[in-house]
Amino acid sequence: MESLLSSIKINVNPKVYLKDPESSELGQNIVSNSIILIQELGLEDFNFKKLAKCINSNESSIYRYFENKYKLLQYLSSLYWGILEYRVVIETNSIKDPVKRLFKALKIVTLKPENISSYSSLNQLKLRDIIISEFTKSYHNKHVDSDNDEGNFKIYKRLNLRIAEMIEGINPEYNYPKSLACQMVEGALHQHFMRSHFKTITEHKDDSDVYYFLKNILISVLNIKTNSK
Amino acid sequence: MESLLSSIKINVNPKVYLKDPESSELGQNIVSNSIILIQELGLEDFNFKKLAKCINSNESSIYRYFENKYKLLQYLSSLYWGILEYRVVIETNSIKDPVKRLFKALKIVTLKPENISSYSSLNQLKLRDIIISEFTKSYHNKHVDSDNDEGNFKIYKRLNLRIAEMIEGINPEYNYPKSLACQMVEGALHQHFMRSHFKTITEHKDDSDVYYFLKNILISVLNIKTNSK
DNA sequence: ACAAAATTAATAGTAATACTTTTATGCAGG
DNA sequence: CCTGCATAAAAGTATTACTATTAATTTTGT
Numbered sequence: 001m002e003s004l005l006s007s008i009k010i011n012v013n014p015k016v017y018l019k020d021p022e023s024s025e026l027g028q029n030i031v032s033n034s035i036i037l038i039q040e041l042g043l044e045d046f047n048f049k050k051l052a053k054c055i056n057s058n059e060s061s062i063y064r065y066f067e068n069k070y071k072l073l074q075y076l077s078s079l080y081w082g083i084l085e086y087r088v089v090i091e092t093n094s095i096k097d098p099v100k101r102l103f104k105a106l107k108i109v110t111l112k113p114e115n116i117s118s119y120s121s122l123n124q125l126k127l128r129d130i131i132i133s134e135f136t137k138s139y140h141n142k143h144v145d146s147d148n149d150e151g152n153f154k155i156y157k158r159l160n161l162r163i164a165e166m167i168e169g170i171n172p173e174y175n176y177p178k179s180l181a182c183q184m185v186e187g188a189l190h191q192h193f194m195r196s197h198f199k200t201i202t203e204h205k206d207d208s209d210v211y212y213f214l215k216n217i218l219i220s221v222l223n224i225k226t227n228s229k
Numbered sequence: 230m231e232s233l234l235s236s237i238k239i240n241v242n243p244k245v246y247l248k249d250p251e252s253s254e255l256g257q258n259i260v261s262n263s264i265i266l267i268q269e270l271g272l273e274d275f276n277f278k279k280l281a282k283c284i285n286s287n288e289s290s291i292y293r294y295f296e297n298k299y300k301l302l303q304y305l306s307s308l309y310w311g312i313l314e315y316r317v318v319i320e321t322n323s324i325k326d327p328v329k330r331l332f333k334a335l336k337i338v339t340l341k342p343e344n345i346s347s348y349s350s351l352n353q354l355k356l357r358d359i360i361i362s363e364f365t366k367s368y369h370n371k372h373v374d375s376d377n378d379e380g381n382f383k384i385y386k387r388l389n390l391r392i393a394e395m396i397e398g399i400n401p402e403y404n405y406p407k408s409l410a411c412q413m414v415e416g417a418l419h420q421h422f423m424r425s426h427f428k429t430i431t432e433h434k435d436d437s438d439v440y441y442f443l444k445n446i447l448i449s450v451l452n453i454k455t456n457s458k
Numbered sequence: 459a460c461a462a463a464a465t466t467a468a469t470a471g472t473a474a475t476a477c478t479t480t481t482a483t484g485c486a487g488g
Numbered sequence: 489c490c491t492g493c494a495t496a497a498a499a500g501t502a503t504t505a506c507t508a509t510t511a512a513t514t515t516t517g518t
Contacts, residue, residue: 042371047475058496136365142271144426153427160430175432176442182423182430183416190415191408197373198382201389201411203404213405220449276504287467
């Protein structure tokens, strides 16, 4: 079986798993096939029994890796945000113009990856679908605060803060760089969901509209002079 | 028992319930006490058995009103957005300046109600808490599209469209009035949640910061000249 | 006022889920 | 060859979501 990430390793907080799924063939199968199954069934209809059957393994073996499916979702989310963070770091690295850097970061957060092969296997698109429809469930519950204290959302928050820093660099006068970054990242997910399911309250015809919509907000709010296209 | 709404009646789509809870004492108890219980336990730990016990009734009696707890959540959500829509309509009615009207609408969507007594019983604040932490679960699932087709999110979408119209009225040039409205309404919920649980990626110190943050986005994006405070 | 109809309560039961426990099997390292 | 660990297989428990049955109560029509 192919591993999810071919060239980079995301350091997921050890508290989200019981045993590191990277450490064994079975673990890697659990992760890569859970992406396929969750995307197919949705989180509510997905369970470890079905996953076990799908990888010719056993329910209780999966429980040795993850406490429950919500922890698995937190693991997958960490992978996703980790990949985006990695891309934001290396793909904006060479860009000197801070405005162009921010737009590049927004593009990464908003659009489908163009050159998937260089970062991971094909499942990245399915993982993105999962995040758009399921990420919210990884923190909208009664144990957010303890999960957060354990560091289970560290990568997500770090990505937000990187974007917040870019915003601050462009307009140090602006009062809400962190909230704005956070709103862009969330907006990317939400607008994609609205576009797919609540078409009457959106103008977006494709993914790139979501990008232009959010970019326009950044331009206006941060008072960016846009001479470049 | 007090009824949730003392002076107005929200027309919730009949498809979300099996029997109209407004039509009986028991139904009203189900609704008002579900607000208390869901807010207390969170949606995952809430079930009809516990609710039945809490109102000295029976599990199967509740099933005569709602198919399951997600439909009940859709009912509560409709109530919430219905109350906001009603308030937006009557409280902006007398305001002539379209900019001030939009800000008033944003205030209603973002802030706690000031004069609760005139619209409903005390539970409105708990209902707001529920919407902030649970509303997302009413549509992030595999049957969104059929629920949507049945009209279960009609009131929510109508509120969004009302705000979109105000936006359009202020700046007809702007390309994404619906998406922007949608982003404001979602942003209100999301920013409140972030403020309560992910404090490191937010600047907001209280509810009103969320309002100022979103208002500032509107001012910038719609190019509103702000001479008034 | 009374019979019929509908609602609700009480109880039990079913199917599925989430998770645990136990025991067995196979394989790797010393 | 033995020990230890990872996994597999199977069964078991607790809870949940929901249904069915029957009985008691209330409402309604006449």
